[in-house]
Amino acid sequence: MEDQKSAAHxxxxxxxxxxxxxxxxxxxxxxxxxxxxxxxxxxxRPLDTDTIMAELTISRGNANMNIRKLEQxxxxxxxxxxxxxxxxxxxEKDVWTTAAIIIRxxxxxxxxxxxKNLTECLDTLAGLQPSSESEKIFHQRIEGFxxxxxxxxxxxxxxxxYVSEKNxxxxxxxxxxxxMKSNDQYFPPSPYNKENE
Amino acid sequence: MEDQKSAAHxxxxxxxxxxxxxxxxxxxxxxxxxxxxxxxxxxxRPLDTDTIMAELTISRGNANMNIRKLEQxxxxxxxxxxxxxxxxxxxEKDVWTTAAIIIRxxxxxxxxxxxKNLTECLDTLAGLQPSSESEKIFHQRIEGFxxxxxxxxxxxxxxxxYVSEKNxxxxxxxxxxxxMKSNDQYFPPSPYNKENE
DNA sequence: TTCTGCATTCAGATGATTTTAAATGATCAC
DNA sequence: GTGATCATTTAAAATCATCTGAATGCAGAA
Numbered sequence: 001m002e003d004q005k006s007a008a009h010x011x012x013x014x015x016x017x018x019x020x021x022x023x024x025x026x027x028x029x030x031x032x033x034x035x036x037x038x039x040x041x042x043x044x045r046p047l048d049t050d051t052i053m054a055e056l057t058i059s060r061g062n063a064n065m066n067i068r069k070l071e072q073x074x075x076x077x078x079x080x081x082x083x084x085x086x087x088x089x090x091x092e093k094d095v096w097t098t099a100a101i102i103i104r105x106x107x108x109x110x111x112x113x114x115x116k117n118l119t120e121c122l123d124t125l126a127g128l129q130p131s132s133e134s135e136k137i138f139h140q141r142i143e144g145f146x147x148x149x150x151x152x153x154x155x156x157x158x159x160x161x162y163v164s165e166k167n168x169x170x171x172x173x174x175x176x177x178x179x180m181k182s183n184d185q186y187f188p189p190s191p192y193n194k195e196n197e
Numbered sequence: 198m199e200d201q202k203s204a205a206h207x208x209x210x211x212x213x214x215x216x217x218x219x220x221x222x223x224x225x226x227x228x229x230x231x232x233x234x235x236x237x238x239x240x241x242r243p244l245d246t247d248t249i250m251a252e253l254t255i256s257r258g259n260a261n262m263n264i265r266k267l268e269q270x271x272x273x274x275x276x277x278x279x280x281x282x283x284x285x286x287x288x289e290k291d292v293w294t295t296a297a298i299i300i301r302x303x304x305x306x307x308x309x310x311x312x313k314n315l316t317e318c319l320d321t322l323a324g325l326q327p328s329s330e331s332e333k334i335f336h337q338r339i340e341g342f343x344x345x346x347x348x349x350x351x352x353x354x355x356x357x358x359y360v361s362e363k364n365x366x367x368x369x370x371x372x373x374x375x376x377m378k379s380n381d382q383y384f385p386p387s388p389y390n391k392e393n394e
Numbered sequence: 395t396t397c398t399g400c401a402t403t404c405a406g407a408t409g410a411t412t413t414t415a416a417a418t419g420a421t422c423a424c
Numbered sequence: 425g426t427g428a429t430c431a432t433t434t435a436a437a438a439t440c441a442t443c444t445g446a447a448t449g450c451a452g453a454a
Contacts, residue, residue: 049400049401050400060400060401060402061402061403061404064401064402064403065402065403068401068402085399085400086399086400086401087400087401
């Protein structure tokens with residue numbers, strides 16, 4: 001059952017894991033969690049904890065903690081193999097579903113609570129007559145930001161279900177519509193050209 | 198010129214700064230950087246370093262470092278006031294432009310290099326005849342992921358310039374289109390209901 | 395029941411990031 | 425030139441997130 005892997009495959013897999021781990025940090029996911037996910041995403045068959053530990057040279061505790069977090073998120077699923085007491089794990093394989101899950105988690109854990117707080121903060125101000133120009137402006141700024149979070153959430157919720165590996169083409173079409181409608185082609189250029197380092 | 202602020206305003210401002218700082222962490226920006234940005238975003242007039250230091254109770258070095266980072270990102274601009282040697286700073290005020298800048302930075306610093314690496318990784322594999330089923334699958338998985346990053350970038354670049362405070366309405370329309378076109382209303386539900394903690 | 399094989403938890407170790415405080419640099423007024 | 429004012433850099437300290445390894449828990453086998 002265990003199929004032989006070429007050296008190139010092994011090397012590429014290792015790199016893939018490293019890169020995915022790095023990217024994970026960019027998405028509010030810790031390195032190990034990302035690497036475990038990469039390993040499971042790349043492998044066709046489910047792996048057990050010991051294999052994961054060995055492959056990534058991490059401790060059992062670390063492996064366990066992060067596997068469970070991945071399970072909670074819904075990115076990884078437990079698989080039971082009959083006649084074997086060990087737990088095996090496998091990853092969700094559709095990248096879009098994966099992205100949707102990650103975005104949903106971040107929304108829930110990081111954006112929603114802040115939106116709630118800011119809305120409260122706004123309520124406090126709402127009753128008062130703004131006593132000065134700067135108060136009025138401040139008020140507007142918070143409102144603007146909350147509106148942004150709202151629309152962003154709305155947008156995310158609309159877009160995510162729409163995309164999956166099955167209808168990437170449709171998304172491309174939508175992207176094109178957006179681009180056409182966009183008369184001012186403003187995409188702020190990076191203001192500095194990696195001058196140093 | 199200095200206008201008096203009500204207690205409610207001051208309290209709300211403090212909270213706003215705290216929340217923004219928290220949210221910043223979720224976006225790959227450190228807390229102080231986020232708080233300075235919040236302060237400058239909320240204030241109508243430019244502030245100098247000493248005011249910022251006092252307002253956030255942070256050291257000069259810390260203030261300086263983070264102001265400069267914000268400037269490099271293009272989220273904050275230096276303002277010179279005639280007859281004053283001090284530098285004053287003010288923030289970009291359009292939330293969408295702000296979001297666009299943040300996303301662009303993250304794209305550049307975190308996603309692009311990984312995409313480049315993965316593409317190379319893929320090139321290595323490309324020449325080889327896949328020697329087994331799992332190699333073929335692995336190959337497909339990386340391809341899938343790179344395609345995802347490509348489309349994501351493309352999408353981001355299309356959408357961001359399109360949105361700004363001036364045309365939020367158009368975005369709403371687009372969101373509606375997306376929602377209508379989306380026949381399968383799949384938005385993965387969170388698999389766990391904050392059972393503990 | 396006890397033993398075995400895993401899964402899970404947790405206190406402390408490690409390592410990364412952020413912050414500070416003090417030193418240095420730059421520019422202007424005199 | 426000198427002193428004053430602010431900006432910038434730096435090394436070391438503080439803080440924070442992550443990881444480990446040993447202890448504990450739990451379920452099935454004998």
